[in-house]
Amino acid sequence: MTAPTKTIAISAGRVATGALMLTVAAVLAGCSPSAPTPDASPTASVEERYQAQLAEDRLDALVDPITPLPSAAATTPAGTDLAAGEWAVVGREWASDQTTMTVGVVPVSATPGDLEKDFAYLPDDERAKLGAVAPLYVDYQFALLEGERMYPATTGIQLLLSDGSIADIPIIVGGLGPSTTDSLCPREPAASDFPQEVGDVYQGCKTFLIPEGLDAVSVQWAGEGAYTTEGVRWPVPSA
Template sequence: MRSRRFWQDAPLLRPPPEATPTASVEERYQEQQAEQRLESLVDPISPLPAATPTTPAGSTLGAGEWAVVGREWPSDQTTMTVGVAPVSATRGDLEVDFAYLPDEERAKLGAVTPIYVDYQFALLEGERVYPTASAVQLILSDGSIADIPIIVGGMGPSQTDELCPREPAASDFPQEVGDVYQGCKTFLIPDGLDAVSVQWGGEAAYKTDGVRWPVPVE
């Protein structure tokens, strides 16, 4: 028989402490997406418009005025209404801004001046908006659309983001109506020509007759 002393000396048995709940992989992923969305949002250049009516093709808008356009997600035909507005246009220097390129590669760009056009886009209706950069254009004084730089090997983020921050991949995270994002696009202006307007074109009803704004003052 065990003595009473044994029971007095034995450690008290307590139930194990409750485990601290940990977030699941899915919960952590959702938190990360929510953080990415908040980090990408910007203040709108002007109050957002209503989702309707859409801006007719061929319209000319004033500085800071939003175009309202309907869009369709190509892969599954999800529809959305998006606001678009140019924000600024900054003239660069080819020799300085593209100094990281070998001389022979930079020479292939020709006698041009880079212009960096910042623009905003907003989700006015729907559940998500896919990138808008492909439809942002710069119209030159001869009526042509300005080229974008095409460089062998591409332009790495370390060389370009400071001059022309890329559009966030807004389609990669959840969005809410009223979200506003900003991106930038680089154009090359040949010597002897001027930039006369920014255009939303190149898709849907705006392919042949875009919406135009005056080039924002630098």
């Protein structure tokens, strides 16, 4: 009677082992890597990628305003003297299609430079053509207050000197500024290339040359319209 019982036990063990192996195989089959699911979203077009890059460039270029932006402010009259850090509110027009906009402009700082050091990359004879002058680097901000697009403020930023003249801007081989990389006086970004929103603020810098014996007395905005004959002025800001 012992032998049959033993045979039944062995058979039961084999059945259990087989069942276990089937279970493990099923689990392994469920865990095995499968082909990746195709991305249902379409590939971005060249235009979409371009616009995404412009949006990223805009965010990289934006700065915090030196002082709060004016809200619902009237256009600043030509000939106005403003306090340091006070925004001028200027109505402007995009010449190509007469798009109108309202832009805020304000000087931020004025940093004295060293002609020999800052323009050392120029050959001596080229640097000598600049004369006996001292560079001054004027940083400024400009902001879109109303409208859909804005073009840069650089053409209207001027520096008035103690003899009543306007300081020269060095036009030199390799570009405008104290170095070939503009590291000391970064140019303003081409803000008109970006998608823009009201409240966007950008910053730029302009290099001026002050002749020996004269001083800078004010920064002036004299961009277009009435401002070309009577600008809006600020005291020269500190560095």
